[in-house]
Amino acid sequence: MDHSGPVCVLGLGLIGGSLLRDLVAAGTSAFGWNRSTATVDAAIADGFDVSGDLVATLRRAEKEDALIVLGVPVPALPTMLSAVAEHAPSCGITDVTSVKGEVLSLVEDHGLSDRFVGGHPMAGTADSGWDATMEGLFRGAVWVVTTDGAPELPDETVDATWLRIWCRVVHLAVGVGAAVVPARSAAHDGAVARISHLTHVLAESLAVTADRGGALSLSLAASSFRDATRVAGTEPGLVRAMCENNRDALVTALDETISLLQQARADLAAPDRDIAGLVDAGHAARLRYEALAGRVAGEPSARPYIRLQPGVSGWLEQLHYAESVGAQIALLEV
Amino acid sequence: MDHSGPVCVLGLGLIGGSLLRDLVAAGTSAFGWNRSTATVDAAIADGFDVSGDLVATLRRAEKEDALIVLGVPVPALPTMLSAVAEHAPSCGITDVTSVKGEVLSLVEDHGLSDRFVGGHPMAGTADSGWDATMEGLFRGAVWVVTTDGAPELPDETVDATWLRIWCRVVHLAVGVGAAVVPARSAAHDGAVARISHLTHVLAESLAVTADRGGALSLSLAASSFRDATRVAGTEPGLVRAMCENNRDALVTALDETISLLQQARADLAAPDRDIAGLVDAGHAARLRYEALAGRVAGEPSARPYIRLQPGVSGWLEQLHYAESVGAQIALLEV
CATH class of the missing domain: 1.10.3660.10 (6-phosphogluconate dehydrogenase C-terminal like domain)
Known part of the structure; x- marks a missing residue:
């Protein structure tokens, strides 16, 4: 199963713009759209394939079977989702916003949940906008990829379209150096x-x-x-x-x-x-965190790492196990 | 008015021991006591004038008119204060613990408040004990010196003994490079x-x-x-x-x-x-803090700096003003 393919980034702020930079640097076919003419001009001047025409961009995504990345803030999502439903009716869709339940329910409202896989790259700086974008922003950062489309029970059938898109989203995040951690939106x-x-x-x-x-x-x-x-x-x-x-x-x-x-x-x-109960529990919790994440920033993480082979017998149980321990995952090609 | 003189440090943990090191390095006559023989031996081996005999140490402090620094934890203070009252009945006393009201009331219980000025050097490391002591621990750190002995009203008489000890404590803290901030114990x-x-x-x-x-x-x-x-x-x-x-x-x-x-x-x-009320107020408060303390650690502080000339007309109002704005003070010699 080939998880690569073109990527269409809608919204070129810090996250979307940095993603576009990383994809192009890695040789992936990637193009983008932004509402603001100033951003479009700046991105084109920097050598990127970017447009201010949403309909044309989405039609191109549909034609090229691109994975659509929603890089806009939550309030702009309903408009984007309507446009995607109309002009790119068969593309896979992901997002990069910091809440997942709210986005999932917007996606369901637009009838798009069978081809949506949520994402949350936990990276950022204090700055925003195209001027703040950079290569390497996601290197080593956690990128949560949602698993709501995976059946809870291993004997249920996994939707093939959903699985294909899920693998592409995992591949996208791994490709920019992120640590993919799978989770249900609610979790x-x-x-x-x-x-x-x-x-x-x-x-x-x-x-x-x-x-x-x-x-x-x-x-x-x-x-x-x-x-x-x-x-x-x-x-x-x-x-x-x-x-x-x-x-x-x-x-x-x-x-x-x-x-x-x-x-x-x-x-x-x-x-x-006395407050021994709280202080002892808080100290123990902090030590558990340090055991996982290192005592000081920059130390190697002890986060578990699990390789999955989607479609192979038992892989769903392994995915759910990875979710339960907050593990990083990687996909083995079948 | 000469604010110098010998210093007697009781308790040679991180704070007391580091203070002894700084005083000796600055040429001040300073000696100390510690309960543990191991600490006494280690301090003597490092060249310091330290004893494990509390009564002898206090009698020497009394004879030399030393300023006594209580460097022991709060639970050990009652025993120390009883010994000071008995064996060093005229020495000035200060402390280095992180709470001031509790200490002041212990001092009052022992009838020593007329010659006590509290102190709280806001310095430390994660380590403790003589092995953790170092020169320069207090450089640039805030050292709160209490002002409970100063009358609220400027026309009341300042107790001369209290003022002499207060000046010695300020001098001590300034001498090791600390930023002295005056405050009532309750404040x-x-x-x-x-x-x-x-x-x-x-x-x-x-x-x-x-x-x-x-x-x-x-x-x-x-x-x-x-x-x-x-x-x-x-x-x-x-x-x-x-x-x-x-x-x-x-x-x-x-x-x-x-x-x-x-x-x-x-x-x-x-x-x-929405939570705009809390978020806006918290943001404004953080900006006020950054305006005072610098945006990142290590930047120069904008804490006000006020020079006082104790005994000169109006100095008490200036002291209370310094307290009200959290200012750093220095003493001008009369």
């Missing part, structure tokens, strides 16, 4: 709520509480405060887009955290009680 | 609850909540999670000692944070509401 959203969106909400709350302490508080703040509030420096619109597009999972994570904080508060208010 | 404890102890409790709670999300959560965690949970890697006993010795102020800070999180939770649970 992805639950996980990123806990490790990313919750991190943002806590950083904002910590920054506000410290600021309310007045000039002395900020004057005494040291590296622990600096690190813990770093992401509160993120542009507010980006933080809101992440959190407000993943409300249900973030509410669940927040409820757990609020409950832990209320317990700590009650224990601190009682002179004869 | 200090409120501030560190917000910027340090709350940071620890949130990091522990975030680590636990992420860990409960299972292997996928930890596998997807990136640099924002790494930075936000870094201090959850701190030895649990140290975290508990900080937080449990500053219960009241930490409860106040926690109540404010829990309230912010509950509001965010309610806004996320209502499809027509």
Whole structure:
């Protein structure tokens, strides 16, 4: 099974634009579209095959059997999906947004779920737009590829069209140097709520509480405060887009955290009680994270690595096992 | 007014031991005591004037009019204060622990508050004990010096003994390269609850909540999670000692944070509401912090710097002004 083929990137911001750069650098046939004329002109000037004509771009994608990558923000997705349904009715589709359940339900609303596989490259910089794009952005980064089209039970039939597109999306991410981690959309959203969106909400709350302490508080703040509030420096619109597009999972994570904080508060208010429970559990959790990810940034990850051979007996069980342990996967060619 | 003089350091762990090293390196007459024979032997082998005999050390401090630095942990303070009261009845006293209200009330219990000025050097490493001590640990670090002995109203008389000791403590901290920030004990404890102890409790709670999300959560965690949970890697006993010795102020800070999180939770649970209020406020607070402390670690701080001339008309108002803006101070000689 050949997982390569042309790629059509819709939206050439930091993620979409950097992907286009990497694909072309690797010799893949890739072309793109962007709404803004300035971006189209800049990308053409940099030597890329880019257009501002959405209909023409999608018709070309259909003709060339390109994999369509939705590189636009969530609010722009409904318009894009309608255009894809109309002008590229048989292309495979993936996306690069940070929430997966919301996108999946938009895709279902447009009747496109049989040829959609979600993606979330966990890479980025503080900058955005074509000017911020670069080669190598995804090297070593996790790229979640969704598995909602894979049957839960191994004796169910895997849809051949879905499997072909799923393999192409995995191939795309591996080809730009990313570590592909498979996950159901709901599992992805639950996980990123806990490790990313919750991190943002806590950083904002910590920054506000410290600021309310007045000039002395900020004057005494040291590296622990600096690190813990770093992401509160993120542009507010980006933080809101992440959190407000993943409300249900973030509410669940927040409820757990609020409950832990209320317990700590009650224990601190009682002179004869202590917070050993929370502190010991938090320390143990951090050590588990360090065991997986390394003690300091840049150390090799101990994330499990599993090779799959789609279509071979038992491969679905292996895929679900990989999901359950958060493993990185690679595809063995049949 | 001469603010120099011998210094007697009781407890030669990371802070006390590093202080002894800096003092001796600067040519100050300094000697120390430690409970553990191993530490005493190691310090003597390194060329320092150190003893394991507490009574003899305190009698020498009394004879030489040394400033006594309490370098022991909070639980050991009552024993130390009793010994100081008995064997060094006229020496000035300071400390280096991270909570100030709890220490002040122990000092009052021992009838020593008229010659006590609290201190909190905000420096440290992950290691502890004499082996971890080093020259230069305090260079550029904030060293809070308490001001509880200074009258609130400028027309009240400043106690001359207290002022003499206060100046010696400021001189000590400035002499090892620290940035002295003056604060009332209660204001200090409120501030560190917000910027340090709350940071620890949130990091522990975030680590636990992420860990409960299972292997996928930890596998997807990136640099924002790494930075936000870094201090959850701190030895649990140290975290508990900080937080449990500053219960009241930490409860106040926690109540404010829990309230912010509950509001965010309610806004996320209502499809027509957003979290712009929290996100905008958190972003603004982080920018205020960066304006003060620099955008990245190591940039110069914009902390205000105020020179005081103790005893000169208006100096008390200037001191209280410095407290209100979290300023660094230096003493001008009269």
